[in-house]
Amino acid sequence: MTYYVAHRLFAAHDRALAAELAHHLARKLGEDHVFLPFCDTDEEDLVADVKGRRLFELDRERLGRIRALIAIVHGPSPDDGVCMEIGYAAARGVPVILLTTDFQDYSATLTGPRTHFPDPLLDALATRIVRVPRLGTTTQPSGTSRFADFALRNQAQVHQAVEACVDAALQLPAPAADTAVPGRTGSTVYAEPSPYTLPHHPLPGLVRCRHATAIGPTRFVAAEPVTAARHDWAAALGSTCIVVDASGPEAPPGAALLIGAACATGTPVAAYLPHSTYTHAAGREPNCRNLMIQYGVDAILRSPEEVTAWING
Structure with missing residues (x-):
C-alpha cells in the first residue's frame, strides 16, 4: 500500500x-x-x-x-x-x-x-x-x-x-481493517452552501424535497466549530444524498471534501453551479471545475429548478 x-x-x-x-x-x-x-x-x-x-x-x-x-x-x-x-x-x-x-x-x-x-x-x-x-x-x-x-x-x-x-x-499506527461506512438513517438531503455566496444564496433554502428533510451545516456559526464540523460530517455521510454549492473561484473546501466522501461511499452527490468559468490545458477537455470535482459528482445543476428535479427524481 x-x-x-x-x-x-x-x-x-x-x-x-x-x-x-x-x-x-x-x-x-x-x-x-x-x-x-x-x-x-x-x-x-x-x-x-x-x-x-x-x-x-x-x-x-x-x-x-x-x-x-x-x-x-x-x-x-x-x-x-x-x-x-x-x-x-x-x-x-x-x-x-x-x-x-x-x-x-x-x-x-x-x-x-x-x-x-x-x-x-x-x-x-x-x-x-x-x-x-x-x-x-x-x-x-x-x-x-x-x-x-x-x-x-x-x-x-x-x-x-x-x-x-x-x-x-x-509514526502513523499500523493500518486497521477497513472502516465501515456510516449507515444512512431516515430520508435526509444534506445541503452544503458556499461560504462565498452566504447569506444571499443559502443552498438549504433552495432544496425542495417531497420525501426527505433538508439539513445543512452547523459549523459556520458554532461556538466550537471543529466539534460542529464532525457533526456535519456524520450528518452528510448519513444522508440519502448530498447537494453542494460549488460556487466561487473554485469549489469551496467543504463542498470538495463532501464530494470526495460521497465518491468514496457511493452516496449520490450533485454540485449546484449556476455560473462557472472553464479551464483549458493542452490535450485535455475543458473543465468547468477541477477535474476531481467535475467527474466526482453525479450531476452539475445550473438552477434551483434543476436542484429540485434531481433530488425528487
Whole structure:
C-alpha cells in the first residue's frame, strides 16, 4: 500500500514542493510506496480520448488502496482537488496528514474561535496537522544580497516542514481493517452552501424535497466549530444524498471534501453551479471545475429548478 501525496498541481512551485516531500518520503519507504499525482499519472504527456476523465480515474483508483494521504494545504482558498482527495480518504478511514506553512489562523467572526484552516471541517478530518508557519534560520548567509538570504530562509522552512511531515507519516499506527461506512438513517438531503455566496444564496433554502428533510451545516456559526464540523460530517455521510454549492473561484473546501466522501461511499452527490468559468490545458477537455470535482459528482445543476428535479427524481 502507498502513501498518496496530494497537492495543488497548476504551478511549478507547488509541484516542486510536493516532489521534495515525495522524494524524502520515498527515501524512507522506497519509491514503490509513494504516489505523486501528475508525476505518476504522467499528466504532462498522457494521451487519452478524454484526458481529464482518465486522470480522474487513475487518481481515484489509487485512492482506493492507500496506506495514508498526505495533503499540502495552504492559504485561505485550499485547492478543491486536494480537498476532494482528503474527503475521499477520510470517508474510508484512511489516515490524513495535513502539511501547511501558512502563518494565518482563521475564524468566522472577528473574535470567534480560530482554526488552522478556513473551513473547520479540514481541522476535524485531519489525523495529524504538521504546521511550520515561521521562516527557517540559515547559519550560512549567502553573502550576495538580502533577497538571496531571504530565499534561503524560505528553503530552510520548507525543509523543516518536509522533515516533520515525513516523521509524522512514519509514526502513523499500523493500518486497521477497513472502516465501515456510516449507515444512512431516515430520508435526509444534506445541503452544503458556499461560504462565498452566504447569506444571499443559502443552498438549504433552495432544496425542495417531497420525501426527505433538508439539513445543512452547523459549523459556520458554532461556538466550537471543529466539534460542529464532525457533526456535519456524520450528518452528510448519513444522508440519502448530498447537494453542494460549488460556487466561487473554485469549489469551496467543504463542498470538495463532501464530494470526495460521497465518491468514496457511493452516496449520490450533485454540485449546484449556476455560473462557472472553464479551464483549458493542452490535450485535455475543458473543465468547468477541477477535474476531481467535475467527474466526482453525479450531476452539475445550473438552477434551483434543476436542484429540485434531481433530488425528487
